[in-house]
Amino acid sequence: MWRFGILTFLTIVLAGCSFITIDDPQPKEEEQNEPYAEPEQLINETPKIEISEVEEGSIEEQTNLQGFIEAVLHLDWRTRKNSDAEPIQYMAFGDSLTRGIGDESKQYGYTNRLVEVLERWPAITEVELDNRGKNGRRSDQLLKLLESGHYDEELPYVDFMTMTLGGNDIMKIVKADLFSLNKEMFDKELISFEARYRNIVAEIRARNSDAPLLLIGFYNPVSIITDEYTPFETIIDEWNDVIAQIATEDVNACFVPISDLFETNEGMVYHTDFFHPNASGYEQMTGRIIDYMKLCDIEQMSAGRIGIEE
CATH class of the missing domain: 1.10.287 (Helix Hairpins)
Structure with a gap:
């Protein structure tokens, strides 16, 4: 001020x-x-x-x-940037939410929107985005890619990362036995999911120990189909809680909850497939991510490289 x-x-x-x-x-x-x-x-x-x-x-x-x-x-009169402003490398891991499926504006969901916001911050001159999101990707698939060295060349030079995972792990259970689902099936798989998620973070940290990592939760798309309570609410909350707990164990990680943004479609946040966000939904996701970057003190995490807009 x-x-x-x-x-x-x-x-x-x-x-x-x-x-x-x-x-x-x-x-x-x-x-x-x-x-x-x-x-x-x-x-x-x-x-x-x-x-x-x-x-x-x-x-x-x-x-x-x-x-x-x-x-x-320390302000450049022409660019309104800090005199020590630098470019940053941003890598996004995950599933269709990271890829931006459903975004009718063709902005790749939250990732490009996040880049636009970050490039207005005074400590950043530009953001180079490497979007590795893929529709349908599960935690076991991403872990396999990391273990095989698929990202070894890029990861050491990344300054900032985001990740969305979990939705497709749950959908695999649903598709496998749709007519005889019970909560015990999800509880059993949650144990395996937690182990894989921890290994994913460990693999990332083995290649890049310092860059801020935003672990973004997921939501329950079934909530807009019925107004009645379903076991999915509890399941989604428990899986998100595991991701949040893993984030607390990493000094440079931050959990970003988004499930409440998609509880209803009153704000017209869903794509016509009623599963993925639309442009408006991704706008709200981006806003939530920015809020939690500030709440988790991304500036301190990044040693000042990702200076928050004043």
């Missing part, structure tokens, strides 16, 4: 430097009825004002003030 106050004050000062006041008293009442002067007369009677010295002084003063702002506030 103090930087904003100083900048506002100096802006007013700079603006004031460019003003030149010319006294132009109103004509006397009796002169208002006089006929219009001839063009030559108007030219001859135009007052001559010497402003070159004022302009030169104004320019010099503006230059000095701009230099002061850049030096004290």
